[in-house]
Amino acid sequence: TQLLEQSPQFLSIQEGENLTVYCNSSSVFSSLQWYRQEPGEGPVLLVTVVTGGEVKKLKRLTFQFGDARKDSSLHITAAQPGDTGLYLCAGARGNNRLAFGKGNQVVVIP
Amino acid sequence: SQTIHQWPATLVQPVGSPLSLECTVEGTSNPNLYWYRQAAGRGLQLLFYSVGIGQISSEVPQNLSASRPQDRQFILSSKKLLLSDSGFYLCAWNDLTGTAYNSPLHFGNGTRLTVT
Numbered sequence: 001t002q003l004l005e006q007s008p009q010f011l012s013i014q015e016g017e018n019l020t021v022y023c024n025s026s027s028v029f030s031s032l033q034w035y036r037q038e039p040g041e042g043p044v045l046l047v048t049v050v051t052g053g054e055v056k057k058l059k060r061l062t063f064q065f066g067d068a069r070k071d072s073s074l075h076i077t078a079a080q081p082g083d084t085g086l087y088l089c090a091g092a093r094g095n096n097r098l099a100f101g102k103g104n105q106v107v108v109i110p
Numbered sequence: 111s112q113t114i115h116q117w118p119a120t121l122v123q124p125v126g127s128p129l130s131l132e133c134t135v136e137g138t139s140n141p142n143l144y145w146y147r148q149a150a151g152r153g154l155q156l157l158f159y160s161v162g163i164g165q166i167s168s169e170v171p172q173n174l175s176a177s178r179p180q181d182r183q184f185i186l187s188s189k190k191l192l193l194s195d196s197g198f199y200l201c202a203w204n205d206l207t208g209t210a211y212n213s214p215l216h217f218g219n220g221t222r223l224t225v226t
Contacts, residue, residue: 033214040201042217043154088154090215097169098215100146102153 004101021104023089112137123188129188133201
């Protein structure tokens with residue numbers, strides 16, 4: 001059973017469009033992290049959200065942690081080809097072990 | 111600055127052969143070390159983690175083992191590979207600076223293992 005469900009699994013959009021991807025769970029997490037992974041490389045941390053309802057912005061990327069700390073969303077404004085990648089969410093479960101979702105594969109077409 | 115090295119980048123091994131993947135971290139002391147496997151469509155699966163030399167915790171029963179002979183060295187091994195061991199293996203580290211549950215993971219660039 002997957003602890004974190006990410007949707008949609010795959011998303012293809014044109015450059016300049018906006019997109020939102022989701023990370024959902026029935027479990028409460030003390031924090032949630034978002035990573036981006038490019039082919040043949042390891043994931044790289046984008047942001048950590050800790051407080052329920054928290055919103056963090058990283059340039060054109062906006063991350064939101066649900067009020068109940070069970071879900072999160074990532075919104076990209078005016079997507080660019082450089083935003084292409086696999087976006088992974090990971091929830092902290094305690095003992096410093098993270099549970100990862102399967103990821104949202106985003107492709108931005110020039 | 112901290113760096114993590116993982117090798118080899120790619121590996122093709124026959125079924126039944128042994129495996130040894132190595133990971134080293136530089137620029138930090140007493141890191142937590144992790145081995146993950148990423149199979150297509152299945153996300154990242156935690157295989158092993160270590161909080162110190164000689165301390166290994168296994169997350170899932172499998173054909174693999176891990177060892178930490180030195181503070182910043184983590185090795186993933188198998189005596190006899192199975193076809194199902196194919197995948198993308200990632201080593202990662204973090205530390206307990208600040209709040210432990212928020213410590214981000216720093217990943218290596220992975221090893222693509224194909225068992226034939």
